[in-house]
Amino acid sequence: MHLDRYLSKYAGLSRKSILRLLNLGKIKVDEQVTLSRDHPVNDFSKIHIEGKLLNLHKPARYFLMNKPAGILSATTDPQHTTAIELIAETEREDLHIAGRLDRATTGLLILTNDGKWSRHITEPKQKVPKTYRVETVYAISPQTANLFSKGIYFAYENMTTSPAEIEILSPTSCRLTIYEGRYHQIKRMFAATGNRVKNLHRESVGEIKLDSALRPGDYRALSQAEIDSIWRTKPEKGE
Numbered sequence: 001m002h003l004d005r006y007l008s009k010y011a012g013l014s015r016k017s018i019l020r021l022l023n024l025g026k027i028k029v030d031e032q033v034t035l036s037r038d039h040p041v042n043d044f045s046k047i048h049i050e051g052k053l054l055n056l057h058k059p060a061r062y063f064l065m066n067k068p069a070g071i072l073s074a075t076t077d078p079q080h081t082t083a084i085e086l087i088a089e090t091e092r093e094d095l096h097i098a099g100r101l102d103r104a105t106t107g108l109l110i111l112t113n114d115g116k117w118s119r120h121i122t123e124p125k126q127k128v129p130k131t132y133r134v135e136t137v138y139a140i141s142p143q144t145a146n147l148f149s150k151g152i153y154f155a156y157e158n159m160t161t162s163p164a165e166i167e168i169l170s171p172t173s174c175r176l177t178i179y180e181g182r183y184h185q186i187k188r189m190f191a192a193t194g195n196r197v198k199n200l201h202r203e204s205v206g207e208i209k210l211d212s213a214l215r216p217g218d219y220r221a222l223s224q225a226e227i228d229s230i231w232r233t234k235p236e237k238g239e
Helices: 003-010 015-023 115-122 144-150 185-191 224-231
Strands: 027-029 047-049 062-067 106-112 130-136 165-170 173-178 197-205 219-221
Touching: 003 015, 003 027, 003 047, 003 115, 015 027, 062 224, 106 115, 115 224, 130 185, 144 165, 173 185, 185 197
Parallel strands: 106 197
Antiparallel strands: 027 047, 062 106, 062 219, 130 173, 130 197, 165 173
16 A cells, blocks of 8 residues: 555644644655655555554543643654643554644644544544534624625635534633634634634534643543544545
8 A cells, every 4th residue: 555545544634734744754664764655555655654653552542631722732842742742651552643623723623543533533535524613803793604604715725614603602602613623724714704813713523522631732532432533523425
């Protein structure tokens, strides 16, 4: 199997992330740095990603974290503290993040070593809902709900977002549910309405909800019911 397909299937990485890591020389196959996404690999290949061995034979682990502001959604970083570093050393090996949050964004973050499961969360075609509490700089315009329900066109990707659901909580705050996880998606959606996001906090992914008692920086293992709930989210017909 080609390296990019293998990492997409088993490590929960998007093709874009794989290309970035390859270009940075962050992927090794059998102790050798490779720059080719077509490098042939199999289950006996020894693959390191950013210095960490991809091990497919360890028990699957699933964690929910209340991510604080200022923490980077990454495995390693030379300058900033990463979410992985908040996990106990005995538990963090091989973990990756299933749906990253911006450094300033807070709330529900999922970490796992199950690539197939995490891909179900992050693939836009699966339509797994992600709900955020949003605070804006300016009052939310009356047209926002209608615009979001139709989808916002992103010229860079040449695509339109899936219809989003908004619940107005105050003139400058709302609860927003989206069904993808595009780059800076919510900030770009509000920018398209002439507004700016001041604070962003993720409350839920699918049926998995952030515990109100879980303090920023704390985490817990997901229950089996929470893990299984992700598989119940199916793409709409025709997707």
